[in-house]
Amino acid sequence: MPRINSPVELEAFRQEIVSKRDPNKPCITLCSGTACHATGSKEVALAIEQELENQGLTNKVGFRRTGCHGFCEKGPIVVIDPEEICYLQVTPEDVPEIISSTIKEHQVIDRLVYADPTTGEKTAHEPDIPFYKHQQRMVFGANRRIAPQSIEDYLANDGGKALIKALFELTPDQVITEVKDAGLRGRGGAGFPSGVKWEFARKSPGEPKYVVVNCDEGDPGAYMDRSLMEGNPFGVLEGLVIGAYAIGSHEGYFYVRQEYPLALENLSIAIERAEEHGLLGKDILGSGFDFDVKVHRGAGAFVCGEETALLKSLEGKAGEPRPRPPYPAVKGLWDKPTNINNVETWANVPLIINKGAQAFASIGTEGSKGTKIFSLVGKINNTGLVEVPMGISLRDVIFEIGGGIPNGKKFKAVQTGGPSGGCIPEELLDLKVGFDELTKAGSMMGSGGMIIMDEDTCMVDVARYFINFLTDESCGKCVPCREGLRQMHKILTRITEGKGKASDIATLESLAETAVEASLCALGSTAANPFLSTFRYFKDEYTAHIEDKRCPALACKQLISYYIDPAKCTGCGLCLKNCPDEAIDGGKQKIHIIDQEKCTNCGTCFDVCPAKFSSVIKISGEPVPAPIPEDKRTIVRKKKSK
């Protein structure tokens, strides 16, 4: 492919691609994101290729492997266009039938379509599935239509239009004004207005200037940046080039988390393709604007998601944050003006340029514009990535889109904002999702992880878990974070083990206050949030642990005992067979008993006891009943009357 040297040539090339594509030609789209990959999408892909060949359809049916569609719970996902028939949890064995019935005969295969978990109602048409229906997929939607390594797919889906508009119709200042007017705020956590940040960098004296994509997505339970990077690297790249033009930068960096090999691969290929086509490099599309990018792999340090730490790491040093100001816009990479935004922020830029600031700003709340991608994970029926307009209620996200809590359990809290975010209780479910709204509730937007917790989740344990995470990831440079978190972790662990003291809460509060006030960077200053927010909304759980030595959620290992209910035990022997510590006594027709001395609380018996019996129960805060006398242990089965 020769270089494209002008917008006219690009449009001609786009037309050529589109004209060769028949919109009515059947096309099989297979999600090949990381989660679908783990559930076997590679094997499904091989089966599809093989079957198309067997049936002589290779040239008559399109086949596209795309990035993540978002409905990770039900992967691997296959969508058949143009009808948009969506098949879930597809296996290689399903493939021949899909091709012979759906592709050839236009028959829908009932067993592969979405079924409502409560009503059983089936939905075959992708946009009608509740999980997708209530979303607004402006940024993430392209994933489904684009093979991530294909620039042709990208261009056929209007890729590059924003770039042309920015480079040829707008001045750098006009681009900045558009982004400012759109009200775009950073999607990485802090929510700082992106246009304002760009303007700082543009006006800062010093050359060269740098632009950086932060793809060091470290929050556990958040993977929207990875999915954008894997699924639509061209979109992120286009946003970056537009930003570079606006700021006056000719050199950019992608900082990609080392744990994301597929994102790295797809990004590297996208950069190569864009360079070949003249969308990157010298004199982009004949505009006279030069811009090059390099990819830098992270090496596994959560704190590198913090911008000053990330820049240190880019320079080849240990990623330790430094105090701000000076902000990176003034003194960034190699002390030059630098603008850092996260992946999702950059991916929003082409959208704003294409549709205009007003259209973008018409979505959302007063302080938060546009959409946001959330990863809905934990105790939720429809685990996956969802893109919703700002201002939607948490209840709608969790129950309408997420399908509620599995196994009929009760919702307890949603944790947002990553490890240093907070837990939001049931009474605030009608809260509107937005930067300021979440902060007011004691949590934060963060990068968009939403971890759903049910009645079996212990909130003290959750606080301990996050503080442990942050202790581990603290870079160690400042004392309030390094030592304060260590002490908080020690105390919280003690509480979950039933060794908590009445004075512990006051100590935790004072350590938290110090960390908030005196830490060097955002990691430390927000690190106490997991404790503060769980304590604010779930104080009674702390009291139960400390005063009654009881874990209300029956989750803290040291505070529970396992007990076999003699009235329910049928003597099936499964627990006896599986107990790793030989702590169970039993036999044929005999009620089983757990020897509390030997039991290590591993919970295996609880897991293996069949649900229809549910005879193994957890007890906390009260003594375990004495084992039933030997002579009453024989199970007498009622004979069936003939």
Add this chain to the structure above:
Amino acid sequence: MISSTCLKEKMDTAKIDRIIDKHQGEASALIQVLLEIQSENNWLPKEVLAQVSEKLQVPLSQIQHIATFYKAFSLVPKGRHQVHICMGTACHVRGAARVLDKVQNLTGIKPGETDLELKFSLETVNCLGCCALGPVIEIDGKTHGKISPAKTSDVIASYD
């Protein structure tokens, strides 16, 4: 304990030079160079760090700072099978801690350790991004999803 010399054979000096040259010998490329050596060799022997230090003209102390700061690097040999247990929040609320307990019992090692036969190396990771499949363990890059402590035994036993 395996001495570092016998493993060094796999990682000859010419190969390290090639990796360094690929990054044009820039000091700022230090992390990228170490990452590549780590992935080729599975760990960073002392002699290798000395060579990188000399070639890139970066003090050994700084290299050690980096090699211990970032989690991707290991200064001790690794086992044949890399077991990664996801301790991300979604896996945590679905019982990852109990899966970890079980794996520790089965292998006799704790996170960060390698057994004496160099069979397993155990690490905990913060999120593999397969939250729909939690709890998740990943062995040599293969994901085992929706795992329970009971299922863990079969999975671990299938590696030799």
